[in-house]
Structure formats: structure tokens, C-alpha cells
Amino acid sequence: MSTNPSSRDDAPVLEVVDLSVEYHGEYRTVRAVDRVSFQIGRGEIFGLAGESGCGKSTAANAIMRLLRPPAVITGGSIRFRGRDILTLDAEELRALRWREVAMVFQSAMNSLNPVMTVGDQIVDIFTTHEGLSKSKARARAAELLELVRIDPARLRSYPHQLSGGMRQRVVIAMAVALRPHLLIMDEPTTALDVVVQQEIMAQIAELQRELGFSVLFITHDMSLMIELSHRMAVMYAGRFVETADAKTMFADPRHPYTRALINAFPPLSGPVTPLVGLGEGVRFTDIPDLREEQPGHWVAPVPVGTVIDGGRS
Numbered sequence: 004m005s006t007n008p009s010s011r012d013d014a015p016v017l018e019v020v021d022l023s024v025e026y027h028g029e030y031r032t033v034r035a036v037d038r039v040s041f042q043i044g045r046g047e048i049f050g051l052a053g054e055s056g057c058g059k060s061t062a063a064n065a066i067m068r069l070l071r072p073p074a075v076i077t078g079g080s081i082r083f084r085g086r087d088i089l090t091l092d093a094e095e096l097r098a099l100r101w102r103e104v105a106m107v108f109q110s111a112m113n114s115l116n117p118v119m120t121v122g123d124q125i126v127d128i129f130t131t132h133e134g135l136s137k138s139k140a141r142a143r144a145a146e147l148l149e150l151v152r153i154d155p156a157r158l159r160s161y162p163h164q165l166s167g168g169m170r171q172r173v174v175i176a177m178a179v180a181l182r183p184h185l186l187i188m189d190e191p192t193t194a195l196d197v198v199v200q201q202e203i204m205a206q207i208a209e210l211q212r213e214l215g216f217s218v219l220f221i222t223h224d225m226s227l228m229i230e231l232s233h234r235m236a237v238m239y240a241g242r243f244v245e246t247a248d249a250k251t252m253f254a255d256p257r258h259p260y261t262r263a264l265i266n267a268f269p270p271l272s273g274p275v276t277p278l279v280g281l282g283e284g285v286r287f288t289d290i291p292d293l294r295e296e297q298p299g300h301w302v303a304p305v306p307v308g309t310v311i312d313g314g315r316s
């Protein structure tokens with residue numbers, strides 16, 4: 004039996020502790036991620052919500068070690084299945100990315116090679132990473148397309164012959180081709196219309212149940228997040244302000260910013276209510292103490308009277 008603690012069923016797949024990232028500009032430094040901590044369990048979908056510019060992508064890119072100057076990780080640790088990501092060398096990172104941790108970006112559907120058929124692009128993954136023969140790789144590519152409900156006949160199509168939703172599904176299929184333990188999705192459906200978004204989200208949930216990978220799901224869309232995630236965190240100006248089970252977060256949001264974010268999105272069902280914007284300022288005045296019977300629900304202490312004006316303070 005393995006003695007690696009990360010092989011235990013209950014060991015987190017990802018453990019981020021006190022992560023801080025700064026962008027060092029010529030005239031000022033922006034702390035885009037400020038002492039952020041969270042864990043993602045095996046098979047868990049963890050959502051990260053927050054408005055544009057709050058630091059979600061920076062946190063995700065730090066986990067993939069994709070940050071480039073002027074971004075600098077200034078503190079904290081990131082452990083993936085027990086391994087310290089921040090100390091891996093280039094070769095180890097290459098082995099980790101895609102095979103163990105895969106990422107789908109917002110505009111990923113545009114990253115397909117326009118002059119290669121979808122089939123050739125998927126076949127490449129299996130011949131390069133798994134050393135399969137062309138015919139075996141083609142069979143796996145067909146299976147992969149079926150997994151995301153695309154007719155395998157589409158293997159012969161070029162990206163421009165597919166709709167945006169289909170292209171994004173191809174990209175998601177490619178991301179899970181090597182059965183990674185963790186899939187990071189940064190606004191995976193933002194560029195698509197609402198109906199296609201819903202279809203793709205349902206499909207991701209199905210894929211996740213079937214293949215069992217963990218997910219870090221990033222979006223500014225609270226409705227989508229609450230529907231898909233098991234647990235989630237709300238981020239504001241680089242910090243986590245609340246972490247909870249997704250249903251609890253929706254039913255009993257404690258932090259004024261979480262409430263404001265939930266109110267800023269129309270509910271998918273039920274009566275139409277006026278939306279409240281963040282522009283007029285939301286006062287952090289009434290943070291109730293959390294009761295002991297709510298384990299796992301964490302709310303950041305916020306100084307009384309702090310005003311959120313929709314931007315960084």
C-alpha cells in the first residue's frame with residue numbers, strides 16, 4: 004500500500020495556504036491575491052466567484068504556475084496531491100500540466116488550430132502523451148467526442164465548421180482526455196449564450212460524475228456557480244470574504260459583499276425582483292457571528308463601516 008498521504012481518499016487534491024500574488028508595476032504594486040487559503044477534495048467542484056478584477060484568474064494561473072512577470076507569488080504554498088507546486092522545475096511542470104491538472108480558459112474555443120481538423124488535434128494528444136498508434140488514438144478521439152455528445156463524424160471537421168458551443172465542448176473534452184485529477188475552468192462559458200452555457204455546464208457536471216475529477220470553477224456568475232459547485236468561495240479585492248457549501252451560501256449568505264453579489268444576478272426561476280448594483284456602496288455593518296452548528300461556513304471579519312464601492316479600496 005502507498006504511504007503517500009495524498010493517496011488517501013480523504014486527502015485534498017489541492018491545498019492552497021495563505022497564497023499572495025503581486026503585480027509589481029513601475030509606479031505601484033497591486034496585491035491581486037491576498038493571503039488566500041482553500042482546499043479542494045477528491046471529486047469536489049469548488050467554485051470561486053467574484054467581480055471582474057478581484058483576482059480569480061491570477062489565483063488560477065498561480066496554481067498552474069502560468070504567471071509571468073510582473074506577477075510574483077509573494078507568499079503561501081500550493082500543494083497538489085501532496086506535492087509542493089511552487090518548487091517544481093520546468094520538466095516536472097510539463098509532466099503535471101494537462102496530465103494531472105488541466106485548464107480551460109474563457110476563450111479556449113478560439114485556441115483550436117484553425118488549419119487542423121478536430122480529429123487530428125485530439126489524435127495528437129494521444130500519440131504525443133500516451134504513445135498510442137494513429138488508429139488507436141483515433142478510436143480514443145471518437146470516444147472522447149461521444150463523451151461530450153458530439154457525433155464522432157465531426158472528427159473530420161475543422162474548427163470553423165463547428166458552433167462556438169461545440170468548439171468549447173471539444174476543448175473541454177481535450178482537457179479531460181488524459182484523465183487529470185483537477186480541472187481548472189476559468190469562465191468556461193462566458194463567451195457563449197445562456198442556453199448553450201446551461202447545456203455545457205450540465206455536461207461538465209455529468210463528465211465530472213463519470214470521470215470523478217475535481218474542479219476549480221471560476222466565474223462571476225453566482226447563479227451558475229451555485230448550481231454547479233459543491234462548495235464555493237467569494238472573493239473581493241484579492242481576498243476571500245466567505246467560504247461555504249454552495250447551497251448554504253445561497254440560502255444564508257453572511258457577508259454583505261456575498262449578499263450584494265447574489266442580489267446583482269437575476270434568479271433563474273421565481274419572481275422577478277429589482278437588481279441591486281454595487282455602485283451605490285454596500286456597508287459592511289452587520290456581520291453576524293457564525294453559529295457553531297455551521298461547520299465549514301467561514302466569513303471574513305470586516306471592519307464596521309467599510310464601504311464597498313464596486314472597486315478596489
Ligand SMILES: Nc1ncnc2c1ncn2[C@@H]1O[C@H](COP(=O)(O)OP(=O)(O)OP(=O)(O)O)[C@@H](O)[C@H]1O
Nearest residue numbers: 026033035054055056057058059060061062073223
Ligand atoms: N499584467 C498585470 N499587471 C498589473 N496588474 C494586473 C495584471 N493583470 C492583472 N492585474 C491586476 O490584478 C487584479 C486581478 O486581476 P485578475 O485578472 O486576476 O482578476 P479576475 O477576477 O480574474 O478578473 P476577470 O474576471 O476580469 O478575469 C486586477 O485588479 C488587475 O488590475
